[in-house]
Amino acid sequence: MLDAKIPDGPMAEKWTRHKFNMKLVNPANKRKFNVIVVGTGLAGASAAASLSEMGYHVKSFCFQDSPRRAHSIAAQGGINAAKNYPNDGDSVHRLFYDTVKGGDYRSREANVHRLAEVSVNIIDQCVAQGVPFAREYGGYLDNRSFGGAQVSRTFYARGQTGQQLLLGAYSALMKESARGNVELFTRREMLDLIVVEGRTVGIVTRNLITGQIESHTADAVILATGGYGNVFYLSTNAMGSNVTAAWRAHRRGAYFANPCYTQIHPTCIPVHGDFQSKLTLMSESLRNDGRIWVPRNEGDTRRPSEIPEEERNYYLEEKYPSFGNLVPRDVASRNAKEWCDKGFGVGATKTAVYLDFRDAIARDGEDTIRAKYGNLFDMYERIVDDNPYQTPMMIYPAVHYTMGGLWVDYNLMSNLDGLHVLGEANFSDHGANRLGASALMQGLADGYFVIPYTLGDYIAKAGPAGIGTDHPEVKRVEEEVAGRIDKLVNSKGKKTVDEFHRELGLIMWDKCGMARNEAGLKEALQKIPELRAEFHENVNVTGSPGTFNQVLERAGRVSDFLEFSEVMVRDALHRGESCGGHFREESQTDEGEAKRNDDEYCHVSAWEFNGVDKEPTLHKEPLTFEEVALTQRSYK
């Protein structure tokens, strides 16, 4: 039985009580402990900086050339916080309530409440670091409504909020590095986890420049390694985003929770060619002013400007009058797919809908729209070669974020002693659907305000690990890693790594994307092991392992995606309900809306690894809802 270690007491007092009940590490003793932090995005950089400030010795790892490149940097829209500065009725309780409801009642209430509580501290911290949030003329912070919220609680820095928050966390990290208390290991990829007698004591990494296999041991390990959206090949993730660190931890015993929960973001630039390497998100803040529509007539090939008002179907406004174009991401995505599947899609591939600024420009003027979204419009024009001030944008949903991740308890520790997991890499706060502007909030909450407390409690209780890099288990894991690399470079097949990745992506998008059914998922469970077997026989990894070898890097990641994808499909198969953006075709209402099944699926599915070609074991963590009553979501 999984123990989430949720503290006793009323919801609003749990975190306060828990902090008081924790054991503390004497300030003079903190410097004797070493902590490894993998990943330098919002969660990783904020955790590494904060723990170092407290006195722990920190080793920080990233695969990019600098910690500042982590993919948090690409987040555009904003960060939520229950500050209630606009005086419009927000509160910690409302942010908590909206997040639980938005997650379609598949997140853990206690974690979400804590997230809402510490959200206010994040904004304070970032402002003090010099993050240049948008301000009003009076000099106070500006807020906007974002992604399905009926209050304005989103703080932003133009369309580059993630960049500014990450540079803030990065500057804190570099401040600690300058002090010598954080050691930075850039261009290093974690390839395995070292577990000795049940306790996580270190990692094995590859130096991406020299190819050297290196080991690092510590008293605790933190993974802040992001999500696994690139299992679909095409996603809005950075090219390097991968599941390897999480998957390798899973293979060493850490449970993987709700892997089938992936977020499909409604406003992305549609796919346009076979050569395409990634998809680009257009911030959903655009839905504040843009109106989404498709032609009323099926297969209408006229230019959008030629289609009169009465022949335009503003389907979100019609179906959800109170939320209109601002319905949550899952609802907006599913509706776009539905209209395109019915044959009303627009553009060359007929898999797009319009996002139209004509009325907003007429109302507010082009200058106002440019001030709000200029950089996004420019980006759209650079990619698509079309001017969105004059003709509507074309958008389509794309894989953006993964709510599933390694299972963690309330302390953000996995079921493996000493292994902590933060940010997108864990599973706990967003349930089956993440609300807009909540990812940045969660990453920084975990790193700045949760792990500094809970890690101390762990260290105080567990004491030093006392394992050096000469330990036989460390050497054994190093040899395993070297053996895997040798196998990859020696297969000398005919197909490129990317060809396999694309094939896997297509299987996942078709069978395990926005809509799934039992037959399709079972078909995927046939195809994935076949593709995996072919990969190991027929992949070609050029160059040698002892050099800067980007093909080898990708091969390792794709190899792990080929294993991980299977548990993702199994999880989707097990979850015989529609929830969040996951439309299970067998589970729908008479009107064709998603139908949740709380009697059978109100639980976290945590999977235990039993071997690559063996079925994993399912562990269930029941979800109870004390504060937010379980109801079917409705945005009508």
Added chain:
Amino acid sequence: MAGNTINVTLKVWRQADKNARGAFASYSVKNISTDASFLEMLDVVNTGLEKEDKDPIVFDHDCREGICGMCGAVVNGVAHGPQSATTLCQLHMRKFKDGETIVLEPWRSAAFPVIKDLAVDRTAFDRIIEAGGFISVKTGQAPDAHAVAVPKIKADAAMDAASCIGCGACVAACPNASASLFTAAKVTQFAKLPQGDPERRSRVVAMVDQMDHEGFGSCSKHYECEAACPKEIKVENITNMNREYMRALVTRD
């Protein structure tokens, strides 16, 4: 979105490692879609090389949406290529002509040694930030975000400077390989904000000294950096940095 294709010849700098002698190699690229991004074109070339069991061209890249700052190369003598305010990953093949020869080189600077092919070592930038590109506030010390009002005009100016992505194009474009624009952007961001005031003087001195120590050249006002910057960071930041530096020499924090 015409869906046209073009043929181009690529001349790419190939260098096996930091110490190897590099040389240009030619590749003929056929039927590339004008809707492909420049890096997608390189993907196609690399797939071809992999099929021939040859070592593909190494180039740094990650987000491919112009914000991580990881990508960058000199295209026909221009850092990030011909389109202004655009990173290499956001440059599209529609900006090139059929039959054109495209010369591709890494950033060239003594402070950015080539690691392999088009990838260079930019850790000097991290060390400049380490020298003072931060506000010394620990987690938990911050007062309420509204405790200090910041005039909008200053917040906006700070944001303009803060939008630097640390790609290094300014260094690559500068005849002196100066890192002044990069350093000045960070100095200016914090100098505009009241939160940055306590360390205002020590910061600029430490960062400028580190920049010199890394072997970057001096600014002699060619303004090539501003022209190459994908985020349109202005050279006024350098003027501002020089003013901050002079002020720091006569006063102390």
